[in-house]
Amino acid sequence: MATIGDVARVAGVSRSTASYALSGKRAISVDVRRRVEDAVRELGYTPNAGARALATSQTRVIGLLAQFLEDEFAPAMLQYMLGVSNTARELGYDILLATESDGRNALRRMTDSRMVDGIVLLNVAEHDDRLPILRDAPQPGALVGLPADCTGVDVFDLDFEEAGRLMVDHLHRLGHRELALVSQPEHVVERGGAYVWRLQNAALEAARARGITLHAVFAPSSQPDVGRELHALLDAHPGATGLLINNEAAAAALPTVLHERGLAAPADLSVVGRYSDEFARTFSLPYSSIESAPDRLGRMAVRELVRRIEGQAGPAEPHVVRFVSPELVDRGSTDAPRQN
Amino acid sequence: MATIGDVARVAGVSRSTASYALSGKRAISVDVRRRVEDAVRELGYTPNAGARALATSQTRVIGLLAQFLEDEFAPAMLQYMLGVSNTARELGYDILLATESDGRNALRRMTDSRMVDGIVLLNVAEHDDRLPILRDAPQPGALVGLPADCTGVDVFDLDFEEAGRLMVDHLHRLGHRELALVSQPEHVVERGGAYVWRLQNAALEAARARGITLHAVFAPSSQPDVGRELHALLDAHPGATGLLINNEAAAAALPTVLHERGLAAPADLSVVGRYSDEFARTFSLPYSSIESAPDRLGRMAVRELVRRIEGQAGPAEPHVVRFVSPELVDRGSTDAPRQN
DNA sequence: GTTCGTCGTCGAACCGGTTCGACGGGCTGA
DNA sequence: TCAGCCCGTCGAACCGGTTCGACGACGAAC
Numbered sequence: 196m197a198t199i200g201d202v203a204r205v206a207g208v209s210r211s212t213a214s215y216a217l218s219g220k221r222a223i224s225v226d227v228r229r230r231v232e233d234a235v236r237e238l239g240y241t242p243n244a245g246a247r248a249l250a251t252s253q254t255r256v257i258g259l260l261a262q263f264l265e266d267e268f269a270p271a272m273l274q275y276m277l278g279v280s281n282t283a284r285e286l287g288y289d290i291l292l293a294t295e296s297d298g299r300n301a302l303r304r305m306t307d308s309r310m311v312d313g314i315v316l317l318n319v320a321e322h323d324d325r326l327p328i329l330r331d332a333p334q335p336g337a338l339v340g341l342p343a344d345c346t347g348v349d350v351f352d353l354d355f356e357e358a359g360r361l362m363v364d365h366l367h368r369l370g371h372r373e374l375a376l377v378s379q380p381e382h383v384v385e386r387g388g389a390y391v392w393r394l395q396n397a398a399l400e401a402a403r404a405r406g407i408t409l410h411a412v413f414a415p416s417s418q419p420d421v422g423r424e425l426h427a428l429l430d431a432h433p434g435a436t437g438l439l440i441n442n443e444a445a446a447a448a449l450p451t452v453l454h455e456r457g458l459a460a461p462a463d464l465s466v467v468g469r470y471s472d473e474f475a476r477t478f479s480l481p482y483s484s485i486e487s488a489p490d491r492l493g494r495m496a497v498r499e500l501v502r503r504i505e506g507q508a509g510p511a512e513p514h515v516v517r518f519v520s521p522e523l524v525d526r527g528s529t530d531a532p533r534q535n
Numbered sequence: 536m537a538t539i540g541d542v543a544r545v546a547g548v549s550r551s552t553a554s555y556a557l558s559g560k561r562a563i564s565v566d567v568r569r570r571v572e573d574a575v576r577e578l579g580y581t582p583n584a585g586a587r588a589l590a591t592s593q594t595r596v597i598g599l600l601a602q603f604l605e606d607e608f609a610p611a612m613l614q615y616m617l618g619v620s621n622t623a624r625e626l627g628y629d630i631l632l633a634t635e636s637d638g639r640n641a642l643r644r645m646t647d648s649r650m651v652d653g654i655v656l657l658n659v660a661e662h663d664d665r666l667p668i669l670r671d672a673p674q675p676g677a678l679v680g681l682p683a684d685c686t687g688v689d690v691f692d693l694d695f696e697e698a699g700r701l702m703v704d705h706l707h708r709l710g711h712r713e714l715a716l717v718s719q720p721e722h723v724v725e726r727g728g729a730y731v732w733r734l735q736n737a738a739l740e741a742a743r744a745r746g747i748t749l750h751a752v753f754a755p756s757s758q759p760d761v762g763r764e765l766h767a768l769l770d771a772h773p774g775a776t777g778l779l780i781n782n783e784a785a786a787a788a789l790p791t792v793l794h795e796r797g798l799a800a801p802a803d804l805s806v807v808g809r810y811s812d813e814f815a816r817t818f819s820l821p822y823s824s825i826e827s828a829p830d831r832l833g834r835m836a837v838r839e840l841v842r843r844i845e846g847q848a849g850p851a852e853p854h855v856v857r858f859v860s861p862e863l864v865d866r867g868s869t870d871a872p873r874q875n
Numbered sequence: 876g877t878t879c880g881t882c883g884t885c886g887a888a889c890c891g892g893t894t895c896g897a898c899g900g901g902c903t904g905a
Numbered sequence: 906t907c908a909g910c911c912c913g914t915c916g917a918a919c920c921g922g923t924t925c926g927a928c929g930a931c932g933a934a935c
Contacts, residue, residue, distance in 0.1 A: 196649070196673065198921055209885045214923060221924095222882060241647035245594065246921035248585030249890045256631070256650075263617060270610040270817065277603060280634040284641075289650070291596070292632040294620040301624075307581035309536070310596075310629070333536065418819040448819060454794050477610065478818075479758040479788060538891055549915045554893060561894095562912060586891035589920045 197238035205234035248309070257288045257500065258311035258334075260298050260325065262318055267383075268416050268443040271489070274473055275317050275339055278493025286501045288312070298325045306332035313500045315339070315493075319350075320387025335503040337496040339489075341389065341516070349499045350516040351492050355390045358485045358521035359397030362467045363409065365523060366437040367401075370531045371465060373408040375432050376439040377425065381413040394441050394469070410435065416444040425452045436532035440468040440482070447478045461530035472524060482528040485521040492519060537578035545574035588649070597628045597840065598651035598674075600638050600665065602658050607723075608756050608783040611829070614813055615657050615679055618833025626841045628652070638665045646672035653840045655679070655833075659690075660727025675843040677836040679829075681729065681856070689839045690856040691832050695730045698825045698861035699737030702807045703749065705863060706777040707741075710871045711805060713748040715772050716779040717765065721753040734781050734809070750775060754785045762788040769796060776872035780808040780822070787818045801870035812864060822868040825861040832859060 203213040208227055215221040216231035223231075234240070248254045259279055263269055280290045291311055293301035298316075302325050305311045312334060316325055319340030329336040330347040338345075341352040366374055376398055378384075379391045395411050402409035410432050414424040421444045429435075429452075440446045446468045453460060460466045460482060468475075468484035475484060499515060543553040548567055555561040556571035563571075574580070588594045599619055603609055620630045631651055633641035638656075642665050645651045654669055659680030669676040670687040678685075681692040706714055716738055718724075719731045735751050742749035750772050754764040761784045769775075769792075780786045786808045793800060800806045800822060808815075808824035815824060839855060 199923095200921075210922085211886075211924075212884055215884085218923080221884090224883060227883080239647075241643075243589070243921050244648040244650045245585045245588030246890090247923080249583070249589055249892085250921080250923045252890075254585065259632070268817075269613055269617075273609055273613045277609075277634055280632060284633070284635050289644070290632045290634075292599070292620060292630045293624075294617055294630075295624050304629070307579075308584040310584045418816055422819065447817075450791060451794075451819065454791075476758050477608075477787075479762065479791065539893095540891075550892085551894075551916075552914055555914085558893080561914090564913060567913080583891050586920090587893080589922085590891080590893045592920075 196243075197240040199240070199242065201238055202231060202234045202240050205238060206230040252309070254310060254312050255288050256291050256311045257283050257497065258291045258293065258302070258305040258314045260293050260301055260314065260316050262296060262298055263294055264296065264318075264386075267318070268447075270477060271443045271470065271474060272318065274471055274489035275493045278490035279315050279317075279339075279497050280493075281490075282494040282497040283501075286497065288497075288501065299328055302328050302332070306334055312504045313337070315496050315500060316348075321389035322387050335500060337500040337503075339492050339496050341393075343389070345514065345516050347514065349496070349503070349514050351495045351499075352390070352518055353485075353487055353492070354518035354520055355393035356397035357518075358469055359394040359399075360401040361485060361521050361523060362439045362469070363398050363401040363405070363407075365467060366439075366465055366529060367405045367407055369437075369465065369529060371407070371437040372532075373410075373432070373435045374402065374437040374439060375410040375412065375428055375435045377412055377414045377428065377442050377445045379413065379442045380415050383416065384413070391441065398439065408435075414442050414445045416442060418444060418448060421445050422448040422452050425449060426456070429456060429458075435464075437465040437467070437529070440466065440470075440484075443470050443474060446470055446474075446480055446482065446484075449482070450480070460528040463533060465529040465532065467523070467529060469521075475524075475526070481526055483526045484524055486524050488519050495519075536583075537580040539580070539582070541578055542571060542574045542580050545578060546570040592649070594650060594652050595628050596631050596651045597623050597837065598631045598633065598642070598645040598654045600633050600641055600654065600656050602636060602638055603634055604636065604658075604726075607658070608787075610817060611783045611810065611814060612658065614811055614829035615833045618830035619655050619657075619679075619837050620833075621830075622834040622837040623841075626837065628837075628841065639668055642668050642672075646674055652844045653677070655836050655840060656688075661729035662727050675840060677840040677843075679832045679836050681733075683729070685854065685856050687854065689836070689843070689854050691835045691839075692730070692858055693825075693827055693832070694858035694860055695733035696737035697858075698809055699734040699739075700741045701825060701861050701863060702779045702809070703738050703741040703745070703747075705807060706779075706805055706869060707745050707747055709777075709805065709869060711747070711777040712872075713750075713772070713775045714742065714777040714779060715750040715752065715768055715775045717752055717754045717768065717782050717785045719753065719782050720755050723756065724753070731781065738779065748775075754782055756782060756784040758784060758788060761785050762792050765789060765792045766796070769798075775804075777805040777807070777869070780806065780810075780824075783810050783814065786810055786814075786820055786822065786824075789822070790820070800868040803873060805869035805872070807863070807869060809861075815864075815866070821866055823866045824864055826864050828859050835859075 203210045213231050216223045216228045314336040316338045319338045319342050321343050323342050336348040338350045384391045415421045466482040468482045471487045471489050543550045553571050556563045556568045653674050654676040656678045659678045661683050663682050677689040724731045755761045806822040808822045811827045
């Protein structure tokens, strides 16, 4: 494999001159520059990443910590990963991926050994045990998901409160007076999935403010259990005319459940979900939904992270907490409640 | 950040001694070893990955090239990635992930700059344009998917021929005499997705050998188009009593389609798919299927790759082409055809 | 005709590890 | 008692880049 020394020899210059010719950090005569470039082509020279990292303390790699937990719906996760990965590439960074369940270990490994210039954390819990480690690390970090304490990192998330209000408002405006909200399973909440609460509390608050009923339940995030839970929910609240779904697995199971009960949306039941458009397409979900914008969030996180890595963000520029406003994608699954 | 020089100073030894104490490559007195270990703990020392890579020409990173093409069903892809990633970690390797559509570029970047010790290629096409690059690279490569030319790499794939035969045999034995096979969309084939052909040809051959009819069609891999295509297929072949699905998107769409037509499996139609158990769970698919074993294939590929990286495979040990035997997971969606 | 500044290049040092050869001290065996 | 060997340690070189300071040549300004 060719080194910069080989390039220098072929071009008939010193190593440092070859380096400057390639980086452009000092003036170089056109003649020499051309000879160096020719040598690079001739030898098929590519700089050794390790050596460069050692010399510059920059790796041009971003660490991506994704956890695929038992009770998480993997296809939803994938889209965040792709948003991060594709944006990183556009900005000239590669992705070092950790999927292991012990995120703390992975994080420490990446940051301590300086394999990465920055870190993106997905699926951040309210009291995420990776955060203290990330704060102590010399590399900057960006999160997708809102923890209780945002100091020292840039944070991006959907505005789940607004999403909850939006769902309730939308159905209230159509005339619904009794709704049911299906959230992620309870242990996701216990583990610190605060977004579940954020949406649910805001929805309950909005319902109270408008004087309507909202039944809030947790449902499993695995098939086929979640289907059973949906049946139970509909049995328990025959008066509910609107369904809010903040649980990807439940959304995926709903078409079958409705079919089994001989119900149609919106004729018999209005339905609003919270998932991405891509997800809706993959699962053929015909329900209006709040776009959760995983690609956009991943993109925002990487953009800000790179800004910080490259120091365009001033040395002590304050950290950012940014919420994406929920948008309702109308797929025609809501209507005025049936009169009976 | 502490370096090995710091460790050495605190322990009162030379840098080389500290290094040997940690690597164990030379005999070290217990006293010195203890002092070095104490210093490591005290300083929180972790070796710098770039420096180590430079010195040893080993990065302990594996490059993973996954392509998420327009017409590919992403959730199916994810499972291969997880199989690779988790196995790599178990063996002490990290994953450098490339999801960009230009796999050639990503591959060249990783190998030329020596960011990785080896490469795993997912979703390998018959004449994959990444292969020539991989063969020229100094790092070993392992593939998931069977190309026309396997020289210079280790190859792992499901035995799609056997899978095709197995599907046909299974339904033939139950008494079916007219079947339909739904494959991936035609341009997946054109792009080089040879596994589509492999299964289809073997299925056609088996059908001919047994004197039964097999209608083979391509279907889109996106929702909701694939549903429409399934309806068209069932309209066109009312006499078909068995359905073979070699198309994840079609499998995901099938429950809805059957519902819409008022059909049940296996009462009205026997169904056999080809997808992973994990996939079946995610999409609540109640159909018997040939396990495509993505996690197992990913695992096998990484195992062999690491063996080769670490030189336990003899210097010129011949490369491996290994097929996973298909296994039919019975979910009760097949039965004798309805007499009418 | 000096002097000064700029341009282009080079040598050397450095980043943080690993590894080879050398070397002193203690032990063993003849 | 001395040669020879092994054990434990050290210094130096190396991996392949980048970057700093120095320096010669040349043109412009006085």
